[in-house]
Amino acid sequence: MKFFRGLILGFVNASLNRKARPNIIYMLMDDLGWGDLGVNGNLHRETPNIDELARSGVVFTDFYSAAPLCSPSRASLLTGRLPIRNGFYTDNAKMRNGYTPQNIVSGIADDEILLSELLQKSGYRTGLVGKWHLGHREQYMPLKHGFDFWFGAPNCHFGPFDQDYPRLPARPGLGRGRAGYFSIPAFDDKHTPNIPVFENDKMIGRYYEEISIDRNNARSNFTNTLRVRALEFVQNSVDAQKPFFLFFTPDSSHAPVYSSPAFAGKSRRGKIGDAIMELDWAIGSIMESVKSLGIMEDTIIVFSSDNGAACVGPVEQCGSNGPLLCCKQTTFDGGMRVPGILSWPGTVEPNQINNDVTGLMDLFTTGLALAEIPIPSDRFIDGKNLINLVKTKHTKNSRKSSPSGTHFFYRGDTLGAVRRGDYKMHVYTWSGTKASSIWHFCRGQNVPNVTTEVQTDHSKAPVIYNIGQDPSEKLPLPTKSAEYKQQRPILEKIIAEHQKTLVLGTPQLNYCDDSVMHWAPPGCEKLGKCLPTPASNYAKCYWDH
């Protein structure tokens, strides 16, 4: 039946398709923390549109990213699989956070199946507006992986690379990888090109050049540019009478944060607040467009973030993880618990709260279910269909007092923790740096034997939290308590089963090479923006933390 429907998709009336299969808008913010939204208790309540989106549907309170940083998290959303399975990790060193800086050699593996690919094949019009971050060499780019349309950049808006930043010393035997924007020693313009912005498969300019970012004043109009492109994509999709998938991934809340002059100083929170207020406004604008085009009841909108807020450097560059422990880069809840909002007026009932253990990987499976596409059966899929957990006009799921679901907290190649229901067990911890460092990922927080400055193996005496009672991970259960003794074997068994059946993906984030940087991206000729490509210096990437 499904197969037959697939065959005739091209022939049936497009508006019929739209009724049967909803449009899908996934909005994925960058380094926005759990506590950055009014609806999640941000002290300043500066996100009225996102809060309204939340009221119109479901807030998932226990929604996790699949990794404590950007590239692996995004790869997991689109594949429905943990980074350890889809290859978005490094084993150059233990428990290191790899991602895709512009000298990364690899990207999303061809044998991974992406949500965008399946939606595109099944008749959806697919668009990515914003950051990609799954690899930037030709074979890894969005249009090769299921997107009909792309406007945005392949990497973060780090830079400018043509100023007098200190030069990175060569590391003997290692490539010049980067592992966190603050520690990226930028080069002069002869050594590092600025990141290009693409429209489809051609660059249209570079950050800090044609795409203006005033880093000193945290100003750029780029969020508005992305907003306009998203609105155009929605409008064009409606005109084309096809169901659409919009993946909206602005990155202004990632340091160096920025906002348009119209939002300068609007927030009490400083620059990060201005950026978030503009994102909220842009999202409100997309919501308004969906409404005014009359497709609100045919469109599901999901809002989330790629990982917890970063908390290094000045507070003006940092989001908020609310009451959660630590930040981006860690396997504590502050690193991986992120906002989770789902709205589908007319189908999903409003004002719902869901406390199940859910997350970004579920968006793969949910998207396929919405589009009536079978889940791939030839590989392990971590995601589940979120619609099965919420109240809809068809189903009567109600809130449970005990949450269901399991989540594995990986940092690079290492499993740090597992959560099942209300219990989270840490087997390997690392805050990442010394508490005295300005790079400390648990700033102002200190839980003895948990926020460890060095990598610490707890497998012989795991740290267990009742996350329901202690969501801030402040007070581990006493090892002699009945609760600890009851939970430990349950959680250890879950890990053992996971590890027994785990098929490791080939690590994609191991090798760097300066020759693969954006010297001469497609389209550079037309703009006269091609730079000479240096010789290859292919080597293992160095990942700091």
Place this chain on the structure above:
Amino acid sequence: MKFFRGLILGFVNASLNRKARPNIIYMLMDDLGWGDLGVNGNLHRETPNIDELARSGVVFTDFYSAAPLCSPSRASLLTGRLPIRNGFYTDNAKMRNGYTPQNIVSGIADDEILLSELLQKSGYRTGLVGKWHLGHREQYMPLKHGFDFWFGAPNCHFGPFDQDYPRLPARPGLGRGRAGYFSIPAFDDKHTPNIPVFENDKMIGRYYEEISIDRNNARSNFTNTLRVRALEFVQNSVDAQKPFFLFFTPDSSHAPVYSSPAFAGKSRRGKIGDAIMELDWAIGSIMESVKSLGIMEDTIIVFSSDNGAACVGPVEQCGSNGPLLCCKQTTFDGGMRVPGILSWPGTVEPNQINNDVTGLMDLFTTGLALAEIPIPSDRFIDGKNLINLVKTKHTKNSRKSSPSGTHFFYRGDTLGAVRRGDYKMHVYTWSGTKASSIWHFCRGQNVPNVTTEVQTDHSKAPVIYNIGQDPSEKLPLPTKSAEYKQQRPILEKIIAEHQKTLVLGTPQLNYCDDSVMHWAPPGCEKLGKCLPTPASNYAKCYWDH
């Protein structure tokens, strides 16, 4: 005009009064933290009724208690004055949190003017349902201080005192004061009576005796009892055709927390969550009653808490301060920033957020303004009228990007910090205990030079935060920054002016005496519950922290 109106109040039609002057319901929770409400981002969202109250009016995000613990905070609400002015502090030792255990000798001074007294005089029917905590000797009790009706207890529900707790060793030269429920060494029944519950001026029983509390299982029906009494008071006031003031002060969220069997295990948060869910239900019941009696538009409801959540002992006994630093007992925001909700349907517009620096002392002035009573002019009043800060059908106050207002953070006799607008300056810090202690008031948190284990005078190099950007007080402004240099003289001037004009109240929390405990409260004869009163051992109270 006002004077004349006062004179004729007794003669005019009561229902006319009600229209002109709203009923006032203040709901003050006990040790409920800023982060305990769904509307403030509690991870579990278990307070639908309070959240609904918030949506129907104003959320004050920067709402402070006048003290980091119970008795002084309550005295300040009712007097509109800081504890250092109204006498609810101790100078037995520096920066100590005194309160009113049952061996305290004093209470609210007769020359303080209470909101309840002024409302009663002006024709309001005044009722206290719940904990009093402003002194329990005859002259300090609620009916002597402006309340027509009282049902509740004068002290916390500590106990039971008839079990084999270790006996408190005598402290040479000091009375047997107590300074925190966990450190209260309870006595056997010959040494310490259980706390009585009063109806008006007569006891009707004692906690753990007639008023059942099963401490082991955290069970008691007392919240429901208070709810029923509150509903009766509202109904009786409507029947009496008089405007009313209900001060509703349940204490089940104060350790040892409790809830009715109907709420046992309902919350993911454990016992504290069960208690809060029951409080939310009780509050919903009062809201429903106000609605069904047809007085919703004639009734203003304010919801708050006496201080930040406590965070000592097991997490099941602890509320949440969300992203704020430290807990009850401290001058950090976690000790004193509390929920602040105001609802007055038909007059105050719904869905408002106010970020001004506000607090419990404002409820004195707001209450007087609502009742058209002049503010006392013979003394300094710290409170201001909250209605002037919000949008009403008459006024168009709108949200400001920079908050107004000033707050002084005292702990006992010592000024710890001051806040003006978005800046908070700490001049004296003390977390209260060693970080290694289970009594640490900043559990899991550690901000160097701020969460100090010993009392630390910062007056020579104050610690300044931009609370707008850094509400978690994690990253003090660098002393060399322009922002620091700009703010320091402003904040120092505010302190200097405050101290220059400060008239110290006579400290009421200095002396303890076991003979003043509840041996033979009024009404004990009728119940056969009088205990023999021991000889006086009047001495200075000992306050731990």
